[in-house]
Each structure stands twice: as C-alpha cells, then as structure tokens.
Amino acid sequence: MTMVVNVCKRSGSLLWLSCLIHLKRCSGSGSTEKGRASMGKNYVLAGMVGVSDYETVAFTLKSAQHRTDYLGAQPLTNLPKVDREIFLLSMANTAKELNHDKFVACFYHYMFREGFEERLKSEKAKKCWAQLAEDYKTMPHGEGEQFYTEDATGLRGFFIRYFFYVMLGTDTEDPEIMKDLVAMMRGDTPIAMCYLWPFAVPNLMGSTIKKVDDRIFNSSSLAKFVEGEEKFANMTKLELTRLTTCIMRLAAITGTLQLAKSVTGGLTMPPFEDMDKTNVAAEWDKLDLADEQALQNFCLEVARLHPPVSSVHHIATEAFSATIQGRVVDFPAGTKILVPTNLAMTDVDTWGVDAFKFNPSRPALQEKNMVFANVGKQGTRVCPGQYLAMDTCVEILRVLGKVRREGK
Ligand code: HEM
16 A cells, blocks of 8 residues: 655654644644645654545545554543453454444444434423523523533533433433533543543543443443343443443533534634634524524534544554655554544545535535545444434524524
8 A cells, every 4th residue: 555645844752742732733623734734635643644635534434444542643541341342443343253343233222222212202302402492592602601611501511411311311300310420521621531541541530430330331221231142242231331431421422512512603613724714603593494404514514624523543454655755655564544534524626626615505515524434324433323413413503593593
C-alpha cells in the first residue's frame, strides 16, 4: 500500500506531548482543517499516519479493521472489562469468529428491541420532552448559557433522563438514580477522569462508575437477560452492563449532546473558512418543522461540518510505504492509522468548491455522509445508536423550534 503523507515539522516526544496537551484543539475540526490546508491531504499527528482523502476514508469505513484502545486520535484507558475484552471500539472485526459483531448484536438487542418503541411513545418519555421545552422557555439559551451548561436540567439533563429511560428502562424520575447517573454523565471533566488517558489511569472515578454499573445491571431492559447465548458470543449480563456504562458516557450522551447543541445554535462551528459565521439558529428558524427530510438534512449538514466524532482509527496489519513530502518512507505493521472523517466530509474533490458552506440541500448529503462511521448506508462498524441520535436531534429541532416560534 502506498500513500502520500506530509509530516508535521514537530517530531518525537515533543510532538506527542504537544498533541496530548492540545488534544481537544488538535482533533477539533477547525485545527485539522488548518493542518490539511498547510500540509496537504495526508499528515502525521500524535504518532498516527492520517489519510484524509474521501475515497480512502470511505474504503476504510467499508473494510474490516484491527483496532487498539483509541477513540479517533484519543488514547483511552480504564476501559470496561470482565475476564475478556468487551470494549467494542477497541476490538477487531477482521474475522467471523471474533466477538465484535456478536457483542454489537447483543448491545443492540437489549437496548433497541424489546420495549424500546413503547418507551419512546410512553408518558414518561413525553414528560422528558415537556421538561426540555419548559427548560428552554425558562433558561437563557444562548451559547454558553444555562440551558447548555446545567448538568441535571437543561439539554444535558434531558439526555441523561431520556436516553437512560428509552434505552434501558431506567427509572430516571427517581432522584437517587438520577444523582448516580448525573455524577458520571455531567460536564466535561468526568469523561476524562473515567476513560481518557492519562487522566483515567488512577481510576479516581471508580466508585462513580460502579454506581452507574449497578443502575444499569438492575435496569428493566436487562431484567430478562439470557446468559450463554452463542449468537451473542456468550456475552454475560455483567459484560453488557460494563460496556453500556462506558458507551453511555463516551458515545451516546456526549456525542448526541454535542450534535444537539450544534443544531440549536448552542455551539459555534469551527473557525475555518468562515464556517463559524454560520448562524445555525437563524437557519433553523427558516425550516419547515413538518418536513422530516429537511430536518434530517439540517442535522447531517451541521454534523458534516462539525462532527461529534471527528475520526476513527485502525492498525496496519502489514508493513507499508508512504510518500512523505516527496520521499517514500516505510512504516511497519502495527502503525496506527488515523481516519479523519471530518476532513473526508469537507474534501473539495468530493464535495465541491462549496465544501465549507452550510447547505443542507446539497446533493447526495445522505449518501455521502460519514457522521456515524458510515458511508451513507454502508460500513462495517457503523454506530448502532445512529437512528436514536438522529431521531432525537430531529425531534429537538421540532419541539424547541415550536417554542421559538411561539416567541419564548
Ligand atoms: C450524534 C451522536 C453520535 C455520533 C456522531 C456517533 C458516532 C459514532 C462513530 C463515528 C462511531 C465509530 C467510532 C469508531 O469506530 O472509532 C461510533 C461507534 C459507536 N457508537 Fe456512536 N455516535 C453517536 C451516538 C451514539 C449513541 C446514541 C449510541 C448509543 C447506543 C452510540 C453507540 C455507539 C457504539 C456502541 C459504538 C461502537 C460500535 C462498534 O465498534 O462497532 N453512539 N459512534
């Protein structure tokens, strides 16, 4: 395999340290866009070879992959475990006998099958939506204002109450249960202290994680758990519990909350090519709230320019050569390869010269987007929460859009 790679001038441990300290900044869309503008489509970041050409990223997302304990460019630690590896994002899906696909099937079965549709339509779910609308009316909701910063109320409070209820049947009306969930799902610090390397190494949040494990283990979705099912690689109730606790914090609530903030104007787009000047809230106010397709495209276009998960990774299974600033360099098997979906989703060769313009009506948005590690409808390890995430953000646009049009 040969690829063209431009190397960032800073090197070795200094680069690593700098990338770690500035991780959030470095992996955010604005700075990676700037990196590509100065270094070209391919580059080296934090010890990973990054390849951002749309077709190469699409090929990777449609291929099986070897993995390690990374979320995009972010090293993870303290990941859930029982006696064997269970953290989906770290697991290879390169052969049928591997557990990855069966564990995903188990997760999907218990979260999104029995009782899920009923819970979505239930009185409890309606109360979550009513509370969200009420909070929007009563709390200041500009960027960085109360609606977006509270933990147990406002937008985050809604996601904690609603997702734990619809996926797991957890009684989030019980204040004691909410207290345990909020302690782990609140703000931005716990995600680092729970799972991001090096902050999570001492496991200072261990008892907080354990409390959420207990709430999930005792949830109604897992009450009928059947042990020893071969189709789920004999995944145990404890394994699914620990995996789910981590997924709720790392992916489900964090990812969807970011998208919901962005589509409602609570988070400015990255400062690149005037994307940050897009007035998302003003665009939202022009939408036909009865047009499901338009609402979906609105969410996808926001996520294309500002994706909650900006990259995935994989590990090279064989040695390969790469052309770096005109020189061919050999990389060994085991090299970490960064797959920056954010850059692929703004590759002008695929999206055209208006790639950085906010245009929810752009052609083939649904077919070409990679927001959920998909390529349209294809992909080998597509996010199992994509429909819940999208449906929830679309409904947020509808419910809060109505409040805005009533002049609140
Ligand atoms: C807007 C919100 C979300 C976005 C943008 C998103 C995006 C992604 C992406 C890009 C991946 C692939 C990561 C990788 O391979 O390294 C992923 C994986 C995953 N996501 Fe989501 N996600 C979102 C919400 C959710 C929700 C609500 C759930 C809850 C069920 C969820 C559960 C998962 C799981 C379990 C995986 C691992 C899948 C696997 O390894 O096969 N995500 N997500």
